[in-house]
Amino acid sequence: MKHETFHYENIEAIKAKFNEIGACPPVAENIGTLWDEVSLGAHSLKNRFVIQPMEGCDGTKAGAPDELTKRRYLRFAESGAGVIWFEAVAIVHEGRANPRQLYLSSETAEEFKKLIAEIKETAIQKHGFAPKIIMQATHSGRQSRPDDAPKPVIAYRHALYEKTRPIPGDECIASDDALKALEEKFAEATVLAQEVGFDGIDVKCCHGYLLNELLSAYTRPGLYGGSFENRTRLFRNGVDAAFSAAKGDFIVTSRLNIYDGFPYPFGFGVKEGEGNTPDLTEGMKLVGELYQKGMRLLNITAGNPYVNPHVNRPYDSGGYMPEEHPLEGILRMSNCTETVQKAYPDMVIVGSAFSYLRQFAPHFAAGAIENGNCTLAGFGRQSFAYPQFIEDLKKNGEMNPKKCCVSCSSCSKMMRMGTVAGCMVKDQEVYLPLYREAVAKQERGNV
Numbered sequence: 361m362k363h364e365t366f367h368y369e370n371i372e373a374i375k376a377k378f379n380e381i382g383a384c385p386p387v388a389e390n391i392g393t394l395w396d397e398v399s400l401g402a403h404s405l406k407n408r409f410v411i412q413p414m415e416g417c418d419g420t421k422a423g424a425p426d427e428l429t430k431r432r433y434l435r436f437a438e439s440g441a442g443v444i445w446f447e448a449v450a451i452v453h454e455g456r457a458n459p460r461q462l463y464l465s466s467e468t469a470e471e472f473k474k475l476i477a478e479i480k481e482t483a484i485q486k487h488g489f490a491p492k493i494i495m496q497a498t499h500s501g502r503q504s505r506p507d508d509a510p511k512p513v514i515a516y517r518h519a520l521y522e523k524t525r526p527i528p529g530d531e532c533i534a535s536d537d538a539l540k541a542l543e544e545k546f547a548e549a550t551v552l553a554q555e556v557g558f559d560g561i562d563v564k565c566c567h568g569y570l571l572n573e574l575l576s577a578y579t580r581p582g583l584y585g586g587s588f589e590n591r592t593r594l595f596r597n598g599v600d601a602a603f604s605a606a607k608g609d610f611i612v613t614s615r616l617n618i619y620d621g622f623p624y625p626f627g628f629g630v631k632e633g634e635g636n637t638p639d640l641t642e643g644m645k646l647v648g649e650l651y652q653k654g655m656r657l658l659n660i661t662a663g664n665p666y667v668n669p670h671v672n673r674p675y676d677s678g679g680y681m682p683e684e685h686p687l688e689g690i691l692r693m694s695n696c697t698e699t700v701q702k703a704y705p706d707m708v709i710v711g712s713a714f715s716y717l718r719q720f721a722p723h724f725a726a727g728a729i730e731n732g733n734c735t736l737a738g739f740g741r742q743s744f745a746y747p748q749f750i751e752d753l754k755k756n757g758e759m760n761p762k763k764c765c766v767s768c769s770s771c772s773k774m775m776r777m778g779t780v781a782g783c784m785v786k787d788q789e790v791y792l793p794l795y796r797e798a799v800a801k802q803e804r805g806n807v
């Protein structure tokens with residue numbers, strides 16, 4: 361269905377539009393379940409709100425948290441969310457997506473330690489509990505730009521990506537030895553993450569970054585391409601490495617793309633000859649293996665923010681107008697998450713992409729939880745725009761529509777322009793001047 365911008369006055373209007381496009385995800389009138397405590401092994405999550413990982417591109421050159429990083433996380437700490445899923449943190453310098461991406465190393469560990477302690481202390485002071493903080497461990501793969509110039513590390517030649525972003529030479533294709541060497545890095549990252557005070561590590565396998573790209577490396581020869589076993593090797597071994605390095609109750613989890621949104625042979629979660637239609641057969645097999653390894657927390661996501669961002673985060677405006685209605689994107693994400701959660705009811709599954717639904721999102725989140733479609737509800741863009749929404753919900757039973765994210769993609773645009781990322785619409789004081797500066801710089805560059 362044709363794209364439309366957000367114009368709904370109430371939940372009934374959203375339900376009607378969902379029904380027009382095919383089906384309406386469950387909606388709850390009462391959102392009380394969002395404050396339920398959830399058990400995760402020895403851990404207790406104090407409510408069902410998750411601040412999704414949102415990269416701020418505001419670290420120091422060495423990869424330590426800087427002033428704006430601290431500001432973002434203290435806002436998240438004050439939000440009262442049960443889980444803060446810390447943004448993508450590189451596990452090797454060459455895997456950083458930009459020179460200001462966070463990088464956990466012996467050099468930066470002390471600064472991470474201070475920040476984690478401050479997040480927990482702030483939350484305890486305000487809410488009486490510390491959120492669980494999960495570190496997202498990443499290698500940016502094709503998007504690597506550790507210093508000033510792009511230095512892509514790719515799994516295979518990806519025609520859909522490279523149509524607009526060609527990469528000359530073959531040295532960018534990661535060798536089997538280089539991939540093998542990375543497996544151990546997940547163990548090292550686990551040890552460091554635990555030392556600095558994180559509660560868990562996410563072996564990131566989403567959004568087109570290296571581990572996720574490998575899942576569709578059907579055409580790659582060697583140990584990391586071709587068969588399901590080979591394509592999932594780095595991910596599975598990274599997870600094993602994390603489990604064997606983790607001590608005690610340290611959580612090992614993943615943010616997993618269950619569907620990439622590209623046709624075979626360029627995407628995971630599709631079948632040969634069936635275009636972009638999701639096929640979760642392999643994804644479910646992979647989730648089964650993660651379950652067997654002992655993983656009980658999983659954050660389900662989809663799409664690729666560089667090529668088909670509307671799949672990952674349905675929006676009103678972005679770099680292009682998608683062919684589909686934003687609610688179709690939400691329904692797809694909801695169906696994918698539901699499939700995983702229903703197959704593994706004792707896993708704690710995090711649902712993604714609720715922010716588009718603005719002040720009505722909590723009713724869809726509570727509906728999804730009550731229907732057994734997910735256990736926790738993740739909020740990404742809304743957390744940049746309006747991290748106080750959880751408190752407002754608790755105090756007033758509703759969110760303030762004027763403070764909600766308007767899914768304008770400015771936060772991503774800031775990232776792509778090479779500046780820091782934040783909400784220049786609802787957190788104007790800090791981010792509007794930075795946005796304007798980046799636009800002016802880009803225009804000067806284009807003259």
Ligand SMILES: Cc1cc2nc3c(=O)[nH]c(=O)nc-3n(C[C@H](O)[C@H](O)[C@H](O)COP(=O)(O)O)c2cc1C
Pocket residue numbers: 412413414415416447448496566567615661672673674712713714715716738739740741742771772775781
């Ligand atoms: C500026 C920006 C930065 C993001 N950074 C990350 C990240 O570091 N790791 C990740 O897994 N997802 C990242 N995402 C994706 C979000 O976590 C989330 O999946 C997406 O925005 C859809 O959820 P929402 O509708 O609640 O915003 C980012 C998204 C944006 C817009």
